[in-house]
Amino acid sequence: MSIEIVDPVAEAEEASPDRRTLRRLGWVGWISIAVVVLALLMAILGPILAPFDPNQGDLSFANVGPFGQHLLGFDGQGRDVLSRLLVGARTAIFGAAAVALVAVVIGTALALVTAWFGGKVDATASVVIDVVFAFPGILLAILAAAVFGPSLFSAGLALAIAYSPYVARVLRGAALKERAMTYIAALEVQGFGAWRLCVKHLLPNISSLIVAQGTILFGFAMVDLAAISFLGLGVQTPQADWGVMVSEGKTSLLQGYPLVSISAVLCIVAVVAAVSFLGDRLDTSSKAVNR
Amino acid sequence: MIAFLGKRMAMLLATLLVASFAIYGALYLAPGSPIAALTGGRSVPPEVLAQLEERYNLNEPFLTRYWLWISGVVRGDLGESIPLRQDVSTIIGQRIGVTLQLVMLTAAIIIIVGVGLGIVGALGRKSVDFGVLLASTVSAALPAFAAAVLLQFVFGVMLGWFPVLGTGDGFVDQLRHLTLPALALAATSVALVARVTRTAVRDELDKEHVQTAVSRGLPWREVVRRHVLRNAAIPITTVVGITIASLIALAAVVETAFGLNGLGAYLVQAAQNKDFATVQGISLVLVFAFVITNVIIDIAYAILDPRVTLGSRAQ
Amino acid sequence: MSALLEVRDLTVQLKMDSGMREVITGTSLTIAQGEAMGLVGESGSGKSMTAKAIARLLPDGADVQGSVTFDGTDVLALDGDALRKHRAQVAVVFQDPRAHINPVRRIEDFMTESLRILENVPKADAARRAAAALEEVGIDDPGKRLRQFPHELSGGMLQRVMIATALLSEPRLLLADECTTALDVTTQAEVMAILDDLRRDRGLSMLFITHDLELAGAVCDRTCVMYAGQVVETRAANLLHGDPLHPYSAALVQARPDISSTAERLVAIPGRPVSAFEAPSGCRFAPRCPHAEDACRADEQVLVELDGGRVRCRRASELRGRLLDGAHV
Numbered sequence: 001m002s003i004e005i006v007d008p009v010a011e012a013e014e015a016s017p018d019r020r021t022l023r024r025l026g027w028v029g030w031i032s033i034a035v036v037v038l039a040l041l042m043a044i045l046g047p048i049l050a051p052f053d054p055n056q057g058d059l060s061f062a063n064v065g066p067f068g069q070h071l072l073g074f075d076g077q078g079r080d081v082l083s084r085l086l087v088g089a090r091t092a093i094f095g096a097a098a099v100a101l102v103a104v105v106i107g108t109a110l111a112l113v114t115a116w117f118g119g120k121v122d123a124t125a126s127v128v129i130d131v132v133f134a135f136p137g138i139l140l141a142i143l144a145a146a147v148f149g150p151s152l153f154s155a156g157l158a159l160a161i162a163y164s165p166y167v168a169r170v171l172r173g174a175a176l177k178e179r180a181m182t183y184i185a186a187l188e189v190q191g192f193g194a195w196r197l198c199v200k201h202l203l204p205n206i207s208s209l210i211v212a213q214g215t216i217l218f219g220f221a222m223v224d225l226a227a228i229s230f231l232g233l234g235v236q237t238p239q240a241d242w243g244v245m246v247s248e249g250k251t252s253l254l255q256g257y258p259l260v261s262i263s264a265v266l267c268i269v270a271v272v273a274a275v276s277f278l279g280d281r282l283d284t285s286s287k288a289v290n291r
Numbered sequence: 292m293i294a295f296l297g298k299r300m301a302m303l304l305a306t307l308l309v310a311s312f313a314i315y316g317a318l319y320l321a322p323g324s325p326i327a328a329l330t331g332g333r334s335v336p337p338e339v340l341a342q343l344e345e346r347y348n349l350n351e352p353f354l355t356r357y358w359l360w361i362s363g364v365v366r367g368d369l370g371e372s373i374p375l376r377q378d379v380s381t382i383i384g385q386r387i388g389v390t391l392q393l394v395m396l397t398a399a400i401i402i403i404v405g406v407g408l409g410i411v412g413a414l415g416r417k418s419v420d421f422g423v424l425l426a427s428t429v430s431a432a433l434p435a436f437a438a439a440v441l442l443q444f445v446f447g448v449m450l451g452w453f454p455v456l457g458t459g460d461g462f463v464d465q466l467r468h469l470t471l472p473a474l475a476l477a478a479t480s481v482a483l484v485a486r487v488t489r490t491a492v493r494d495e496l497d498k499e500h501v502q503t504a505v506s507r508g509l510p511w512r513e514v515v516r517r518h519v520l521r522n523a524a525i526p527i528t529t530v531v532g533i534t535i536a537s538l539i540a541l542a543a544v545v546e547t548a549f550g551l552n553g554l555g556a557y558l559v560q561a562a563q564n565k566d567f568a569t570v571q572g573i574s575l576v577l578v579f580a581f582v583i584t585n586v587i588i589d590i591a592y593a594i595l596d597p598r599v600t601l602g603s604r605a606q
Numbered sequence: 607m608s609a610l611l612e613v614r615d616l617t618v619q620l621k622m623d624s625g626m627r628e629v630i631t632g633t634s635l636t637i638a639q640g641e642a643m644g645l646v647g648e649s650g651s652g653k654s655m656t657a658k659a660i661a662r663l664l665p666d667g668a669d670v671q672g673s674v675t676f677d678g679t680d681v682l683a684l685d686g687d688a689l690r691k692h693r694a695q696v697a698v699v700f701q702d703p704r705a706h707i708n709p710v711r712r713i714e715d716f717m718t719e720s721l722r723i724l725e726n727v728p729k730a731d732a733a734r735r736a737a738a739a740l741e742e743v744g745i746d747d748p749g750k751r752l753r754q755f756p757h758e759l760s761g762g763m764l765q766r767v768m769i770a771t772a773l774l775s776e777p778r779l780l781l782a783d784e785c786t787t788a789l790d791v792t793t794q795a796e797v798m799a800i801l802d803d804l805r806r807d808r809g810l811s812m813l814f815i816t817h818d819l820e821l822a823g824a825v826c827d828r829t830c831v832m833y834a835g836q837v838v839e840t841r842a843a844n845l846l847h848g849d850p851l852h853p854y855s856a857a858l859v860q861a862r863p864d865i866s867s868t869a870e871r872l873v874a875i876p877g878r879p880v881s882a883f884e885a886p887s888g889c890r891f892a893p894r895c896p897h898a899e900d901a902c903r904a905d906e907q908v909l910v911e912l913d914g915g916r917v918r919c920r921r922a923s924e925l926r927g928r929l930l931d932g933a934h935v
Contacts, residue, residue: 230436
């Protein structure tokens with residue numbers, strides 16, 4: 001006896017999540033974007049912007065505070081801290097981006113394959129994924145460093161492998177849902193191949209989820225990579241890298257000169273916080289799309 | 292429930308087996324001969340070389356070697372560290388205490404502060420809730436090594452309230468030495484746990500069965516205890532379990548930063564020294580600990596949620 | 607029979623994102639001892655909120671004016687222990703039993719909770735009383751059911767458990783808020799039969815809330831029809847179906863499809879039901895009423911006595927007996 005009520009306002013709210021996301025960014029969101037843009041500029045233009053040679057040190061200036069063009073003073077080896085920070089952005093940011101990218105690629109491929117074929121393929125893949133899950137990223141990176149020798153590459157690859165199960169798990173659900181839709185079956189019947197259907201149809205429909213996951217992973221990758229370099233098992237000192245700088249600056253810090261370690265830490269924390277915030281916003285809006 | 296747990300245990304045992312296989316097999320991925328990897332490129336006298344070949348059965352096929360290793364592991368024999376000339380199990384035994392203390396102290400902080408803040412935020416007034424949200428956002432932005440460095444500087448060097456390096460002697464002194472490391476390790480986890488707790492309790496407060504309890508005239512304290520918190524305990528326990536499991540690897544960073552001679556710190560040193568047997572041994576222990584923690588999470592979940600049947604726990 | 611529950615001039619405003627919004631306007635009703643009153647209306651009519659106001663279960667920030675008196679006590683002024691004691695006397699049975707029972711505790715725990723905590727009844731005694739209550743609502747093997755978890759029982763069974771639990775506190779008034787809406791028709795009939803039996807056996811007063819006019823007519827002594835936050839008609843239940851006084855009630859009666867007749871089109875009321883704060887001034891039903899005149903839209907309508915009931919329509923006596931004809935008058 002009741003009459004169906006259609007609420008036009010609620011329908012409009014559901015329609016365009018992107019517009020809503022942009023509106024919900026707020027001032028924190030815009031600051032985050034600014035931080036990310038700044039970080040990217042540092043990463044790309046670092047060596048050009050650096051006023052001094054980041055690897056050239058004069059021990060007579062060791063731990064001297066800021067003056068003149070040396071806006072952040074010198075580190076324990078007499079090198080200009082600001083220059084090292086600018087150059088160090090490269091490995092920190094591009095390294096993390098590469099890790100996130102590779103993890104997303106592997107994870108997406110796994111998710112698509114298991115969602116498409118289902119059955120036994122899905123079951124075996126799930127077992128493999130669960131096993132890799134048992135290895136925390138840092139542990140895998142330490143193992144890789146022991147086996148292949150410490151380097152940014154071995155650490156990065158290890159992290160990418162450690163993260164892919166997480167991506168695969170998240171995407172698998174969405175991919176399965178999409179796979180089960182009738183339009184896919186219709187296209188299959190018409191003779192379209194699996195590869196084409198995956199790329200042309202499954203992929204675009206989970207793309208917002210992929211981007212959201214990638215952003216979140218970037219944050220994790222940056223932290224883990226910096227931690228591994230801090231341990232001496234990633235980027236090797238004396239190469240400039242934020243994680244390495246934290247480690248290098250420790251002796252100075254314990255003597256009361258914290259500038260090196262703290263500035264590197266602040267750079268990392270700022271970028272990670274900004275990316276996490278944006279990734280979180282992306283994630284909620286992509287969840288709304290894929291509901 | 293029994294079937295559910297049985298299935299999980301089987302899965303985890305399989306995981307452990309495959310993981311141990313991977314850890315053992317990694318040795319053979321190393322460039323150069325296994326001997327070179329074992330000795331870390333150091334030159335050793337030929338008798339030692341012969342001993343090594345004997346010990347590690349390098350003349351046997353790979354699977355046999357793996358089997359011999361894993362059966363040794365089960366008996367407690369984790370091999371020998373070449374640079375230190377000690378049994379790996381001895382090395383582990385000396386250092387596991389520190390790591391366990393650190394992880395337990397961190398876990399205590401995460402549970403008490405994280406869950407506590409979450410509950411306070413969910414049940415309290417808007418201003419309290421906002422404060423909790425702010426604190427957790429700040430805490431979330433501090434990954435372990437960042438927090439370690441900042442804490443070391445502010446509380447160790449500048450204020451001098453806590454020691455910065457080393458493990459200390461005696462119970463109280465050890466606790467003092469572990470305070471900053473535990474806080475550093477707990478930082479991001481506390482934020483995550485607080486957030487999840489707050490959401491879980493909030494969600495539960497809105498549920499209809501809570502309204503039923505109120506409509507029957509039960510005192511609010513009882514309603515919160517028996518229905519809100521009891522039900523929210525399910526997702527809270529899961530997230531607490533997962534964060535504690537993740538501590539196992541992260542402890543390595545904090546131990547290194549604070550100069551604690553725990554398992555994690557030594558793992559890093561061993562990796563740098565190419566002390567492969569030790570790396571294998573400690574890695575195995577850490578993966579084992581990780582797997583066991585997951586088993587405990589699963590058991591706790593099955594106890595708390597009677598709806599769980601054969602599927603895996605809801606994410 | 608003296609009035610057990612007396613609601614007078616109840617006006618409720620709820621706190622919404624857009625501000626305070628009125629959902630109930632000047633509603634009054636009385637329920638005598640042992641009487642079953644049906645409260646019928648569509649979504650937004652305010653019927654559920656009326657029940658919530660009586661049970662003191664309104665959401666935070668709600669503004670309540672008017673009075674609710676239960677057995678002489680001012681319900682709205684109660685607090686603390688007195689409020690808890692009142693709750694024991696007014697039992698509520700909710701719509702979706704599965705959502706209203708804690709899924710991680712056993713049925714026995716759910717049923718005996720208030721007995722054990724509020725009245726300090728020992729566990730064994732409480733369990734026995736719970737088992738007896740389960741039998742009373744027609745559940746076999748109560749011992750087994752008590753040990754089970756909610757997810758192991760069907761919706762119909764859970765609703766019986768809810769009713770049984772409501773009885774345990776020996777209430778004098780039962781508020782049934784759409785308690786059969788989530789059930790299939792057969793189960794619905796069973797649950798209604800149980801409620802009816804209980805009422806007669808125990809002399810329980812009942813406020814039965816539903817959107818189904820005929821269902822209310824089957825079980826209740828009197829029926830109260832609400833629209834847009836106001837009571838538009840109160841009448842003896844058996845008379846309402848055949849001789850409604852208000853155009854809205856008539857429309858509800860006509861809109862129910864009758865399986866024995868063939869119609870060309872299903873009758874529907876044009877427009878959609880509104881909440882109190884969305885309603886126009888003057889007669890709130892006027893926009894949808896086939897008998898509305900200018901005077902209806904201009905003036906606020908009041909309740910008038912007519913044939914033993916009350917109706918909020920200025921044309922009621924004029925339209926008497928002709929509302930079900932179907933043609934516009």
